Amino acid sequence: MIHTLVIFGATGDLTGRYLMPALARVLDMGRLPQPFRILGLSYQDWTEEQFREHTAEQLERYSDADEDVRARLLRSLAYRCADVADRQAVIAAVRDCEGPVAAYLALPSALFAPAIEALSQALPSGSRVVVEKPFGDSLESARALNRLLHRSFPEDAVFRIDHFLGMQPVQHVLGLRFANRLFEPLWHRDHVDRVEVVWDETLALEGRASYYDRAGALRDMIQNHLLQLLCMVAMEPPASLDEHDQRDRKVEVLRAVRRLSADEAARRTVRARYGPGRIGGRAVPAYTEEPGVDPARATETFAEVVLSLDNRRWAGVPFFLRSGKALGRDRREVVLHFKPSSYPTFDRNGPVEPNRLHLPLDTDRLVLHLNLNETNAPCDVRPIVLDTDLAPQQIPAYGRLLLDVLAGDHSHSVRDDEAEESWRIVEPILSAWEEGRSPLHEYPAGSAGPSVSAAPDERDRLSAA
Template identity: 40%
Template structure:
């Protein structure tokens, strides 16, 4: 997490495998550029892009400048600041499959160590397709410098495996090459300011924590909805689907933030221990229960905002009879003292009406027998809504008397908005996470046991779905998913909410 003061990390070399790729262009370099402006980077800092594409140092910098111009949250005085920042960037053309090329990385580190007069931290960021990770990690693990546990780190992007078995295999591979404290499994959702604020909301305010339990909370909802379809990612999405792509990682991690017990400190392993406790406490789903607690969907062709939308099966890279879900909703229970019998509803999908990530904590209704019947016509239970994106806010709904001579009760809201409360720009998620890697703070990163515990939650659903033939497509683009998702929550007497 970003420190309270502008404490810079030590001398650092950041190698980016897939340096010429989209992630570096859109996210990594713009994040590094903003950290540079905010003086969070060491004066002794180097970024080396690695890839098979042909670039000189200069042409690579020009390419990354285009990314900063398009995707950075800061574009003022770009000429002067880029001139100061860009000399730290270089490019090394190499094939990640060529084991003989890896000593070049050691040579670069040795040269910088001599130039700077100190031992630098070395970060290997694997911004590559998942199938390339094992070979790159294996080749890196052969370098003597990677045995320097306190100075060398490796960053792995999601997905962390395709299922529990492959996640365990990947963890075993990485664990055989690096110490666990060197491995940073990155989930960008955990770097979002509003996600981090959940812990502050809960544990820095005595107003909320005493009622954050089964006695007062009726249910919790977490929604991550997208308005777009595949956007050219058909090849990737066919092998993933909504449950793997979003619920197994992003949504379960947000569930952990909502449900975790108070840590005794904010030391990385203490916070991660509490999250693992939540994942291990989630009630296991038996095969015969899957259809009662999990729903999947796939959007078909239709119209949205007056435009014709192709169905998922008509997208490029998608099989014409694909059974990959573009929508998933599940009901989970956390079986511990705090949350027993409180349902957690999670849903995510593509081609939905609204792009938003929202957490809703619904409190149990207060008794209203003392009020006259006409006063309770618009009675609503208290509700806390945490907007993760695009609206970064917290809304508390409570009851208030309507002005006038009669006693009438209306729901009203108190709203905290980041945009209205703070004039400074919030850091992007990758800014927070990259700085944490460089300073050695693993609080917001997935540990091996966290990854495997999350896979254990969704594995019964995945296995059941693999043995069933879904009736796809089953929802129209621009709708809120299949009817079965509505029934999933309404059979419990509740309904899906956003804000």
């Protein structure tokens, strides 16, 4: 177990909003190794006391830990001013660290390469490096970053973080599928009509234009988070819950995803960005009017893609991956739409609504849509909803991932080939968009999304296949 965490970008939003509150939570639960030290590195010319004051403010804002826990965490902090691109400065900053450390790169992706090169000479033997998403911005850049990491560290010392994999509802997918004989036989093209993986947000940019305008919804959400969810839903049963078996099954899914041609991208994708509107009574300017946005980039804030898997289990089943910002409601879930009943007995008043299984991702719930006889009309049916609350997540997603890093457990991190396969899927779509094969639509902020859908004729054909 590693006892020292070095955070590059320690004064940034990721550290203050997510890492420090997660560390406070796991400290409160008694899960951090003791003694434990956190060394923050950043370009800010601050004293240690200034760093502690800044972190205290962030904990007050984002953490629900009590005052005593926050004080204990603050006492574990140290700080050094260092330019991550300055190899000698980085070496000097971590020189006093005793034993192996975990170096967390909470940095813009453009700084990953110089930071990794500096760390390769600075970290004590047995140390680990943690790389936040986005892991590259193209297939070639992901390969280049992997080559650099492989030259600098053994693969088992590298953790590519996707915090969705630390979310408890995502982990529930494995138990639901493989611990229940009821579901596993139905998790198949013979019974499933289509699958939706959705992450819709009422949140707009909220000060992230410097990053988001160079990424967009496809790169920011679908290339990493939603493709990881696709893997969890579609994978074959792993031989064990060992990290190697799980990650092997995930890579198999990504390799089975059919790359879209330019013509298919025109039919099976939609991109859009939000215009002016209102969300919850709050006026929201158009995306192009947000500070820091360059309209010429034509960055999308909404993306939907329809993917197919060329394997025995899922052949012919469309997977709809969708994410958008500044929408009218938050919708974050995986939905399995089952095929209609093959028995026409109850069809006299019209088609019976097919069953659906909803796996919410932002709450600990499970929702199943079924059909039952009407109480006073036994020849008719009515839809019912079975909705149950699950035990809430005790450890936040980032807390779970940090504990994995300290323990050397890769179960919830992304392997090198996973990262590259994700870009293999997304790059043809990006290329088709750059060629103008799919128009950039606009939707009002606070609406349900674009007024067009991803080629309705194609949707109908895929769902009927």
